[in-house]
Amino acid sequence: MQKYIDLVDSALRECVKIKDNPQKKIYEAMGYSLFAGGKRLRPVIMMMTAKMLGKEPEIVLPFACAIEMIHTYSLIHDDLPAMDNDDLRRGKPTNHKVYGEATAILAGDALLTLAFETAISCDFEGVCKKSVIRAAAELAKAAGADGMIGGQIVDIDSHDEDEELLKYLHSLKTGALIRASGVIGAILSGAEGKQIDAIDGFCKNLGIAFQIQDDILDVEGNEADLGKPIGSDAENNKSTYVTLFGIEKARSLSEEYTRKAIHCLDIFENSGELCALAEKLIRRKA
C-alpha cells in the first residue's frame, strides 16, 4: 500500500509546488491540507484497480491526484465556521484556523479547480481521449450536486435521519467519491461493462463498511489515534449506524458489507490487494 501512497504523494507535491508570485499563499494553504495526514484511500483504490486489471498504476495518477484534491477541498469547506466549525482535523488545526476563512474558502475552490485541470491532463499511451473525458465526467458527477455535495446538503439540512435517509446521505457524501475511485480506475484501464459493474459493487459496499466503521470510531475510538475529539456525532444529535443499530449490530453490519464487497471481486484473478484493503479498513483505528 505504501508504494501507491508514495506515488500519489510525490505527484501531489508537484501539483502544488509554490511559485514565486503574489498569490503564493494560496499554494501554501492548498498544500497544508493536502499533506495533513490523509489516508489516500481513494487514490489507493484507483491505483489498485488499475493494477488488478493488468495496467501500470501510473496511468491513473492524474485522476488519483484529482480525487484526493476533491476529497481534501471538501474537508476544508466542511470544517468552516459556517459548516461544521471544526478547529482540528487529524490532530492539526484546520485550514481556516491557520490561514483565515477567506483563504480557506479560496484554497478549497482552487483545489477543486486544480483537480479537473490535473485529471484532464491525463495523457498516456493506451489511454484514449474518450476514456479521459468519460472518467472526468464520472469524477464531476460523483463530486457534484447529485454526489458528494448533494450528500452534504442533506447532512446539514436533516436531523434524526431514519435508516433510509442515512443510507442515502452516506451513499452521496462519502459513497460517491469512493465508487468513482474504482470506476475511474476501471475506465482508464479499458475495462468493460461487467468488470466496471463488479468494481462499482465492490466500492459501493466498501464505502458503507467504511462509514459504519467511522461511526463506530466516533464512539469507541481513541482521540489520540483519530486526531479529533470523539463523541461529536452524539453531541450534534447526528443519526449514525451506531445510534440506529447499536454498536454490536453496527460491527456485524460492517463485517457483512466488507464480505459483500470482497464477493463482488470474484470475477477477477488478481483481486488480492483490494481484498486486503477492505479487510484492513474495518480493523482500522483512525
Add this chain to the structure above:
Amino acid sequence: MQKYIDLVDSALRECVKIKDNPQKKIYEAMGYSLFAGGKRLRPVIMMMTAKMLGKEPEIVLPFACAIEMIHTYSLIHDDLPAMDNDDLRRGKPTNHKVYGEATAILAGDALLTLAFETAISCDFEGVCKKSVIRAAAELAKAAGADGMIGGQIVDIDSHDEDEELLKYLHSLKTGALIRASGVIGAILSGAEGKQIDAIDGFCKNLGIAFQIQDDILDVEGNEADLGKPIGSDAENNKSTYVTLFGIEKARSLSEEYTRKAIHCLDIFENSGELCALAEKLIRRKA
C-alpha cells in the same frame, strides 16, 4: 446580442433543473444566482468568436454555460461574510442572505463542479475530443490559482496596490476568464495559432477596458442601474484605476484599451459583432 443570451439562458436552465430529491435545495440555490440578472458577457464573447470564425455558436454552448457557472460561483463565494460580506448583488439579496452561508458555499462548489461536467460533455460533429480537453484545460487554468482565484487572493491580501500590482490583480481576477472566453471559442472553432493569439489580444484589452469602466461606475454610476451602492471601493480603501489616475484619465484609458482590442481583430473579416460589443461595454451604465 439577445439571441446569444437566450441560447445560453435556456441551456443553463436545463443544467440546473430542479429534481425531486432530498438535495433539491442545492439546485434552487444554484439557479437563484445563475438567473440573478448577469450580463452573460463571457458566453456572448465565446459565441461571437465561434460565429466570427464561421461556426454555429451552438458548438461552444456547453463551454459557454460552464464559464458562466464559474463566473457565478465566484460571485457567490466573493459575497460571503468571510470575503466581501455583501448583502446585495444586482439589486437582489446575495445567495447567503437567501439560503444561508453553508448552502451558499456548497452552491458555489456545485456550480464549479457542474461547470466542468457541462464543459466536457461538449459533443458536436467537427469538434474533436482533443479540442474539448484543450479547451477544458484553458478553462481550469483561467479559473484556478494562477487565474481568477489567484487574483482573488491578491485582492484580499493587498491594500493600496500600486499600478503594477493593480494590473496584475485584474489580469487574473477578471481578465483570465474573459480571455478564456475568446480563446476557448477559438479552440473549439478549430482556429490556429495566429488567430487564437489575435482573439486573446482582443479579450485581454477588452478585459482591462471593462475593469476600468467598472471602477468608473463605482464612482459615478447610478445605484439603481447598478443594483448596489456606489463608492464601495473608496470605502474599502481599494486602489482602482480611478484612485490611481483620476476619472478623466481613467476614461481615456478605457477608450484606448477598447481601440487596442478592436485593432487586434483586424485580421478577421467578420469581426463586426465583437467590435460592437467592445464599444457597447465602455458606454454601459451597469
